Each structure stands twice: as C-alpha cells, then as structure tokens.
Amino acid sequence: MTKIKIGLIGLGTVGSGVFKCLVNNPKAEIVQIAVKDIEKPRNIDGLDKTKLTTDVMSVAQNPDIDILIEVIGGVNPAFDIIKTALESGKHVVTANKELLAKHGSELFELAKNKNRLILYEAAIGGGIPIVMPIKTTLCGNKINKITAILNGTTNYILTKMDTENASYEETLKEAQKLGYAETDPTGDVEGLDAKYKITTLSTISFKEKIDLDKVYAEGITKIQAEDMKNANEFGYKIKLIALAQRVGEKIDVRVHPMLISKKHPLANINDVTNGVMISGHPVGDVMLSGPGAGEFPTASSVIGDVLSLVEEFDGNPLPIMQCHHEKIAQMLDISETKNKYYISINAKNNFGVIESLGRIFAHNEISISIILQKGLQSDNTANVVVITEECFENNMQSAICELEKEDCVKRINSLIRVTD
Amino acid sequence: MTKIKIGLIGLGTVGSGVFKCLVNNPKAEIVQIAVKDIEKPRNIDGLDKTKLTTDVMSVAQNPDIDILIEVIGGVNPAFDIIKTALESGKHVVTANKELLAKHGSELFELAKNKNRLILYEAAIGGGIPIVMPIKTTLCGNKINKITAILNGTTNYILTKMDTENASYEETLKEAQKLGYAETDPTGDVEGLDAKYKITTLSTISFKEKIDLDKVYAEGITKIQAEDMKNANEFGYKIKLIALAQRVGEKIDVRVHPMLISKKHPLANINDVTNGVMISGHPVGDVMLSGPGAGEFPTASSVIGDVLSLVEEFDGNPLPIMQCHHEKIAQMLDISETKNKYYISINAKNNFGVIESLGRIFAHNEISISIILQKGLQSDNTANVVVITEECFENNMQSAICELEKEDCVKRINSLIRVTD
Numbered sequence: 001m002t003k004i005k006i007g008l009i010g011l012g013t014v015g016s017g018v019f020k021c022l023v024n025n026p027k028a029e030i031v032q033i034a035v036k037d038i039e040k041p042r043n044i045d046g047l048d049k050t051k052l053t054t055d056v057m058s059v060a061q062n063p064d065i066d067i068l069i070e071v072i073g074g075v076n077p078a079f080d081i082i083k084t085a086l087e088s089g090k091h092v093v094t095a096n097k098e099l100l101a102k103h104g105s106e107l108f109e110l111a112k113n114k115n116r117l118i119l120y121e122a123a124i125g126g127g128i129p130i131v132m133p134i135k136t137t138l139c140g141n142k143i144n145k146i147t148a149i150l151n152g153t154t155n156y157i158l159t160k161m162d163t164e165n166a167s168y169e170e171t172l173k174e175a176q177k178l179g180y181a182e183t184d185p186t187g188d189v190e191g192l193d194a195k196y197k198i199t200t201l202s203t204i205s206f207k208e209k210i211d212l213d214k215v216y217a218e219g220i221t222k223i224q225a226e227d228m229k230n231a232n233e234f235g236y237k238i239k240l241i242a243l244a245q246r247v248g249e250k251i252d253v254r255v256h257p258m259l260i261s262k263k264h265p266l267a268n269i270n271d272v273t274n275g276v277m278i279s280g281h282p283v284g285d286v287m288l289s290g291p292g293a294g295e296f297p298t299a300s301s302v303i304g305d306v307l308s309l310v311e312e313f314d315g316n317p318l319p320i321m322q323c324h325h326e327k328i329a330q331m332l333d334i335s336e337t338k339n340k341y342y343i344s345i346n347a348k349n350n351f352g353v354i355e356s357l358g359r360i361f362a363h364n365e366i367s368i369s370i371i372l373q374k375g376l377q378s379d380n381t382a383n384v385v386v387i388t389e390e391c392f393e394n395n396m397q398s399a400i401c402e403l404e405k406e407d408c409v410k411r412i413n414s415l416i417r418v419t420d
Numbered sequence: 421m422t423k424i425k426i427g428l429i430g431l432g433t434v435g436s437g438v439f440k441c442l443v444n445n446p447k448a449e450i451v452q453i454a455v456k457d458i459e460k461p462r463n464i465d466g467l468d469k470t471k472l473t474t475d476v477m478s479v480a481q482n483p484d485i486d487i488l489i490e491v492i493g494g495v496n497p498a499f500d501i502i503k504t505a506l507e508s509g510k511h512v513v514t515a516n517k518e519l520l521a522k523h524g525s526e527l528f529e530l531a532k533n534k535n536r537l538i539l540y541e542a543a544i545g546g547g548i549p550i551v552m553p554i555k556t557t558l559c560g561n562k563i564n565k566i567t568a569i570l571n572g573t574t575n576y577i578l579t580k581m582d583t584e585n586a587s588y589e590e591t592l593k594e595a596q597k598l599g600y601a602e603t604d605p606t607g608d609v610e611g612l613d614a615k616y617k618i619t620t621l622s623t624i625s626f627k628e629k630i631d632l633d634k635v636y637a638e639g640i641t642k643i644q645a646e647d648m649k650n651a652n653e654f655g656y657k658i659k660l661i662a663l664a665q666r667v668g669e670k671i672d673v674r675v676h677p678m679l680i681s682k683k684h685p686l687a688n689i690n691d692v693t694n695g696v697m698i699s700g701h702p703v704g705d706v707m708l709s710g711p712g713a714g715e716f717p718t719a720s721s722v723i724g725d726v727l728s729l730v731e732e733f734d735g736n737p738l739p740i741m742q743c744h745h746e747k748i749a750q751m752l753d754i755s756e757t758k759n760k761y762y763i764s765i766n767a768k769n770n771f772g773v774i775e776s777l778g779r780i781f782a783h784n785e786i787s788i789s790i791i792l793q794k795g796l797q798s799d800n801t802a803n804v805v806v807i808t809e810e811c812f813e814n815n816m817q818s819a820i821c822e823l824e825k826e827d828c829v830k831r832i833n834s835l836i837r838v839t840d
Contacts, residue, residue: 017702021560021702022560104743105745108742108743108744108745109744111742111743111744112742112744117738117741117742118743119738119741121557127702127703127704127706128706129549129552129553129556129557129558129706129708131557131741132549132552132553132556132557132741133549133552133553133557135740135741136549136552136556136724136728136740136741137541137549137551137552137553137720137721137724137725137728138549138720138724139723139724139727139728139740140441140442140719140720140723140724140726140727141720147839202749203743203745203749204743206749207745207747208745208747208748208749209745209747209748209749210749210751211748211749211751214751214753215751216753216754222834223834223836224764224833224834226764226803226833226834227762227764227833227834227836230762230764230792230805231762231836233792234762234790234807236762236838238836241839247752247756247757249750250749250750250751250752250756251749251750251751251752252751252752252756252757253751253752254754254757256836256837257836257837258836258837258838258839259762259807259836259837259838259839260838260839260840261839261840263840264839264840265688265709268685268688280720281716282437282441282547282715282716282717282719282720282723283547283710283711283716283717283720283721284547284710284711284714284716284717284720285710285711286547286548286549286708286709286710286711287707287708287709287710288549288706288707288708289685289706289707290703290704290705290706290707291703291704291705291706294704295702296701296702296703296704297702297703297704299560299702300557300558300560300561300700300702300703300704301557301703303559303560303702304556304557304558304559304560304561305557306560307559307560308556308557308559308738308741309738312738315735318537318539318728318729318732320555320556320559321537321539321551321552321555321556321728322528322531322532322537323524323528323531323538323623323624324528324529324531324532325525325528325623325627325628325629327627327628327629328628328629328631329622329623329626329628329629329630329631329670329671330669330670330671331630331631331634331635331670331671331672331673332667332670332671332672332673333634333636334636334674336667336670336672337667337672337674342647342650342651342654342656342679344644344646344647344650370654372650372653383646385650387654387679413644413646413647414642414643414644414646414647416643416647416651416658416676416677416678416679417676417677417678417679418656418678418679418680419567419661419678419679419680419681419684420680420681420683420684
C-alpha cells in the first residue's frame with residue numbers, strides 16, 4: 001500500500017505536535033517540511049533533516065504531495081501558500097483562524113472549483129470536535145444559536161480574577177509569566193481571536209457568508225474585580241462570550257464579556273478550556289468542551305482532518321465510519337478493577353465497631369480516607385459512613401463478607417464506587 | 421437531480437421525528453415505510469399512506485432503496501431486516517443500541533464484505549455527536565478512558581432524588597407518571613440500556629471487539645436518600661456511570677452508580693441530559709453533552725447519518741465538508757441587538773441618583789430587574805449596580821450618554837451584557 005504524502009508548513013509548537021503524532025502512521029507520511037531556519041536545534045524524534053526546506057512554495061507546488069498542512073498562522077504568506085496548494089490539486093488542512101475569517105470565502109470557492117477540500121477543525125476550539133459534528137451529525141439541523149467560549153487566554157484571566165478576586169492588570173501579568181498570555185496580548189484580550197473563530201463557526205452553522213468587519217468585538221480589559229464580585233452575588237460568572245444567532249432574517253454575531261448565569265453550562269468552563277453550546281432544531285442544545293489550544297490538542301484536530309481525508313483516497317463511501325474490528329478485547333473482570341468506595345454501615349450501639357472496621361479493612365489492604373459516625377438512631381443503632389482510598393474490588397467484596405459476619409454490624413446499607 | 425431513496429422501518433416516536441425532518445429534503449426521499457398497522461390514526465403532515473406497508477422484508481429487499489433506516493429497536497426482527505438490507509446492497513442507519521451491542525460484530529463484518537456502511541449515531545447519546553467525532557476528528561487519538569452518563573431515565577431519577585431528597589421508589593413512580601420512565605423500568609434502572617451503549621462506544625474507542633457478557637452492570641435501585649445526603653456532604657454527586665478504560669493490556673468496561681466529585685463536569689449533567697467525557701492522547705479531555713433521547717434529538721442524529729451518506733453518493737471526497745456558501749448573510753448591527761445589561765455607576769453622595777436612573781431608563785424603554793446600592797466609600801461616593809431586563813443596545817447607549825451628563829453621576833464603572 002502506498003502511503004498518502006503530506007507536506008507540512010511550519011514546525012513550531014503545533015507543527016511539532018503534528019509531526020510527532022503522524023511519524024509512525026501506517027497510511028500517511030510527511031515527505032517535506034517548510035521551516036524558516038533549517039539549522040535551528042530541534043529535539044524531535046524521527047525527524048529527517050533532509051526533508052526540511054526553506055522554500056515554502058516548492059512544498060505547496062510539489063506534485064508528489066496529496067495533502068498540505070499549514071500551521072504557521074497569519075494571513076501572509078499562508079494565503080498564497082494555500083492558494084498555490086489548491087491550484088496544484090492538493091487538499092489542505094489548516095489551523096489558521098485569522099486567514100479563514102478574512103479570506104475563507106475566496107479560498108473555499110477555489111477549493112470547490114478544484115474539487116479539493118480545506119479542513120480546519122483545529123482553527124476553532126483546538127482539540128474539541130466542532131466543525132465535523134456541525135457538518136456531519138448535526139447537518140440536518142437548523143442551527144439557531146451558538147454561545148461559546150473560544151479563547152483560552154481570556155478565559156484563564158477571567159477565571160483567575162474570579163477565584164482570586166484580583167484585578168485584570170495583575171492577572172494578565174501572571175498569565176504572561178506562566179505563558180498563558182503573549183507579550184503583546186492584544187489579539188486575545190481585545191476579542192480578535194474569538195472574533196475570527198466565531199465568524200467561521202457562524203458561516204458553517206448558518207450556511208451563509210459572514211462579513212468579519214460586521215462582527216462586533218469587545219475585549220475584557222475593562223472588567224473590574226468589583227464586577228466579578230457583584231456578578232457572583234447576583235448568581236452569575238463573567239465570561240468572554242462569542243455569540244451567533246438568528247434574529248428574524250438577520251444574523252447577529254458578536255464577541256463581548258457577558259454575565260452568564262451560574263446554571264448555564266458555559267459558566268463552569270474554566271481556565272484555558274473552551275466550550276461551545278449549539279442550539280438547533282431538531283437537536284435542542286448540545287454542548288462540546290475541551291482544550292482550546294496547545295501543541296497536542298491542536299495536533300489532535302489536524303490529524304483527525306488528515307486521516308479523514310486519507311481514508312477517502314480509496315474511493316469507498318465514508319470508509320472512516322466502518323466499524324469492523326479484527327481484535328477481540330481482553331476484558332478486565334469487575335473483581336480485578338480498582339476503585340475508591342463509599343460504604344454505609346448500620347452498626348449496633350456496641351463497643352468495637354470502628355475497631356472491627358479498621359481490622360477487616362487493614363488485612364484486606366484497604367485504606368480509609370474519610371470516616372464519619374452519625375449519632376444514635378431511635379433503634380439504638382448508628383450509621384457509620386466510610387470513603388476508602390483506591391483498592392481492589394475483590395478485596396472490598398471480602399471485607400464486606402467479613403463485616404456482615406461481625407456481631408456489631410447490623411446491616412451494610414450501601415456500597416457505591418467513587419470517582420474524583 | 422435524482423433523490424437518494426430511503427426506506428424507513430418503524431413510524432413510532434423516533435420514526436415520526438425522522439419522517440418530519442426529511443419530508444422536504446431536496447436530496448433524499450422516503451419512498452417506503454414499514455409499520456405494524458397501516459390503519460392506525462397518525463397525525464403526520466405530508467405522510468402519503470400509499471407508502472406504508474406491513475411487509476417489512478419487502479422494504480429491506482426493495483432494489484430501488486439506497487439507504488434503510490431502522491428505528492423499531494430490539495433484536496428481532498431488526499437483526500434479520502438489517503442483514504437483508506445489507507445483503508441487498510443498502511447502507512443502514514439505525515438507532516438500535518441493543519442489536520449493535522449483541523450482534524454488532526456480525527453485522528459490521530457483513531457490512532464490510534458488502535462494502536456498505538451501518539451508521540448509528542442515534543444509538544448512543546441520542547442527539548449528541550459522539551460516534552462521528554470519535555471516528556473522524558478524534559481518530560488520531562489513543563483513547564484511554566470514557567466516562568459517561570448514557571441513560572436519561574436513571575439520570576432524571578438520581579437528579580430528583582438529590583434535589584428533593586426523595587427515595588428511589590417515590591421518584592421512580594413520579595418519573596413513570598411524567599413519562600420519563602417506562603411501566604417496566606428494568607432495562608433503564610438495572611443499567612442494561614447504558615451497558616448496551618458503552619459496549620459499542622468502547623468498541624469504536626479502543627478498536628477492539630467488546631464482549632457484552634463481560635461488561636458488568638449494576639443499577640440504581642439500591643441507592644438511598646441517605647447516600648445522596650452523605651455524598652453531598654463529602655463533595656460528591658451520585659450518578660449512574662458507564663466507564664470504559666485501558667488497564668495495562670486489558671479493557672475495563674462497566675456500568676454502576678458512582679459518587680462523582682462535584683468538580684467533575686459529569687456531576688453537573690442533570691435530568692435527562694447525557695454526557696460523555698473522552699480522555700485520550702494527544703487531545704486530553706473532551707466533553708460532549710446534550711439530549712440523550714426523545715423524538716427530535718434522536719431524529720437529528722439519524723438524519724445526520726443519512727445526509728452524510730447521501731453526500732457521498734456523488735463520488736467526491738468528503739463532499740459534506742465543503743464550506744462554499746452562496747448566500748451572503750444580512751448582519752444585525754450591534755446597536756440593533758437586544759440584551760440584558762449589568763451597569764455599575766459611581767455616584768456622588770447626592771439626592772436624586774436613583775431618581776435620575778429611573779427617569780433616564782424609563783424614557784429609553786429600559787426596565788430594571790435588580791438594583792443594589794452599596795454603602796458610601798471613603799471619597800463620599802457610592803456604587804450603584806443595576807441589572808436590566810432585555811432592551812435594545814442603542815437605547816442602552818443613549819441612556820449611558822444621558823447618565824454621564826447627570827450631575828450626580830461621577831463615572832460609569834462598567835457596562836456588561838448579561839445572559840441567563
């Protein structure tokens with residue numbers, strides 16, 4: 001089987017992640033990589049330096065390449081690279097939200113004319129599947145509204161301002177120190193990054209071209225610690241919300257801070273996590289969330305697009321959706337599993353209940369994390385509630401059998417497994 | 421353009437939803453529908469009774485049909501119907517979780533041999549996109565763990581037991597009255613429904629066959645109101661969790677109640693909503709949630725599968741992923757949008773601040789929902805915080821201009837839009 005040949009433009013954070021995840025793929029092979037500086041020290045396993053080139057257009061035009069991955073970002077020279085790649089018959093996978101928001105219309109038209117695809121799952125919401133679900137599973141819906149947190153930097157700042165009751169200025173400085181915000185944070189904190197993403201997201205949701213210049217964007221720089229406090233008192237959180245909705249025949253797309261009810265699922269999307277709520281008919285409300293940026297989450301989406309395309313090269317319908325599997329799983333029995341446990345025991349008002357518990361748990365290799373004895377009940381018994389550390393299910397079952405035989409134990413009320 | 425021809429098996433709740441959503445589709449047409457009773461009164465717009473038949477096998481064998489939709493559920497006769505449809509060259513879309521968990525392996529092998537697809541997005545998590553994201557966007561990941569709430573009935577019961585501190589028995593009765601639980605609730609409350617779903621979900625996640633008989637399932641019938649109370653005290657909720665994870669070379673798949681930390685996103689998935697957390701490399705943790713059942717959410721997934729297949733019939737690679745759009749959206753200007761607002765005003769310690777606010781808001785057609793004046797500050801000013809009812813952005817902007825001119829207003833601290 002010949003491997004599908006891939007050209008990679010950019011070997012920075014995202015590019016390295018993509019390379020590492022594709023290096024041993026049986027179906028696809030990166031044959032050429034465009035970089036700014038070939039001699040720059042890189043610590044990437046399996047990287048063959050002879051594949052590096054500074055001549056980016058030679059990659060875009062290389063007739064041996066089937067799919068071009070662009071992960072340099074920005075409009076120039078990405079625009080020309082992608083146009084050239086499409087014109088020379090390649091499919092394109094990109095993470096470039098700015099380029100798509102500014103020139104998507106032209107590029108998608110070119111792709112259509114060339115019967116080639118531009119896939120860009122990584123451009124919106126990093127590792128979260130959003131574009132594919134909207135274009136496939138949800139394609140029968142009339143989407144009426146998208147409410148989203150699409151920028152990790154600002155969500156991190158707002159989360160910290162909230163939990164630490166800190167000012168915008170000091171939180172930004174801390175975020176810059178930790179690498180969550182750039183030295184020039186304008187693109188994030190003024191809402192431009194979220195504006196690019198919601199523009200493309202609303203284009204595919206409403207199936208109409210959205211003019212970036214008509215999308216209102218307001219950042220988070222004016223939010224005060226006092227506002228956070230007031231919002232909390234009133235039952236809200238403050239988030240930078242990217243909103244897109246149908247209003248009559250018109251489309252309303254904008255990015256600005258909002259007080260959002262604590263009951264709304266987006267109010268619980270914290271730190272650098274992103275979240276997208278999609279409301280449509282017939283589906284109702286669907287919420288997708290996960291890591292919105294970073295080397296590996298972004299690589300996950302790039303590779304998902306690449307492999308979805310790769311599967312199509314054999315000409316079968318949606319081959320990637322086949323569910324035939326050769327291997328039969330070796331299954332772990334419930335008795336072999338490890339869990340934490342919650343146990344509620346009804347005990348007689350005797351001496352020795354806690355002693356019995358301690359002894360039986362100890363020789364079954366079970367550690368106790370929390371123990372709580374509640375006061376006596378009218379029948380002269382008491383409920384003892386325990387949460388254990390992680391232990392084997394079969395040890396716990398033995399312990400329960402032994403406990404049931406103890407004089408002081410009247411009944412095991414409940415045994416429920418626990419997860420954090 | 422000839423429409424893709426569809427046969428529909430079943431016209432109950434889900435079948436009706438599918439029919440309603442496909443009736444005006446320009447690319448696909450339901451040409452035959454198998455039902456138990458042709459004369460049963462049905463109130464479905466656009467339903468042509470001549471398309472109804474009780475001869476289900478004639479639909480499965482009909483050579484004019486390209487895609488068969490099966491929404492009757494259960495193993496018999498669905499198994500024979502789907503086998504026949506595949507053997508006669510049809511693609512199949514099904515919502516049948518029990519059939520897939522019990523006989524998926526055989527059916528997927530037959531589909532592979534016939535070069536046809538079985539799609540079943542609706543079988544797991546109702547309207548939530550799960551199968552497609554795992555098979556496409558996330559396909560480059562090694563999935564290590566799935567933690568999920570996959571049964572709406574039990575999640576509804578557990579949510580009510582928690583919020584109303586009620587017993588399992590009385591909550592079940594209430595759920596049955598409201599139609600959220602069946603007269604014989606065994607399949608749901610004993611965890612069988614969730615077991616079917618996690619079996620198929622772990623098969624596609626781990627790419628190995630999972631033996632249904634080796635999946636442990638324990639229901640919610642023994643959970644006591646007291647356990648709910650204790651769990652809350654310790655910082656947990658109790659949920660019926662479907663769990664699938666890699667443990668060394670083995671696979672651990674099971675369904676049972678768990679105490680789950682309130683900080684875990686699944687702890688906030690309430691009522692009939694379903695949620696799936698997928699953990700893998702490189703993506704990290706991704707969470708998908710939404711309506712797990714019901715006529716329209718289930719129809720949404722069935723139609724998503726059907727239309728994804730329909731697009732493939734023209735032979736282009738992933739045509740459904742094309743992003744070319746003809747129509748240019750008519751955009752709503754920010755000034756025309758309607759919002760609720762949070763306003764923080766720094767006012768001098770004068771008479772008349774509240775009066776000015778009231779007057780200016782009133783003639784700009786803005787109603788006040790919450791108003792809070794905090795005590796005097798050291799500079800002899802006070803902050804007045806208001807949350808309004810919904811009003812037009814341009815009215816709010818006029819009100820802000822007018823307020824800024826008032827003697828008693830020192831400064832507008834903040835203006836932030838609000839969503840519930």
